[in-house]
Amino acid sequence: MAAPVAVLGLDPGSQVTGFGVVRETSGRAELVAVGTIRTPSGGDMAERLGVIYTRVAEIIKDHCPTEAAIESVFVSKNSASAIKLGQARGAAMAACAVAGLSVAGYPPTMVKKSLVGVGRAEKEQVAFMVAQILGVKKPDWALDASDALAVAICHLNERRMRKLMGAK
16 A cells, blocks of 8 residues: 655735645545735735745644645736735745645646646636545635645646556
């Protein structure tokens, strides 16, 4: 029997970063923790990044994940938003690295396809599938937190696939 693995999933944002910890034992996914990290509205970027780093470090300390997975940056029309998103992602990744966690990145379309079967699925569809997979009847978490759980579940799916294919 394989040892349980706990994955910290992160959906980074400069204002709201979703997080979720999912533990898999014998192929069954179980919810450990879920929530959001909200940065001070109107605070400067350095302060926001400090909050993200500190809270991710606390989550790691409290829930002891063995690996981390984070949503990759996507660039839409606003390059300034993409830069802020990249900075938030960097703060979260740094907290994981300092804690000694390996960090895998997944594009949003891959996460959605892994859970819903469609790379352009709506956030509500992803949230529904996350709840189904984790056996949660009436989830009360934010969509950012649901997205973070989806990243963690996608990572678990990818781990299983690599193992089946004989890769590390």
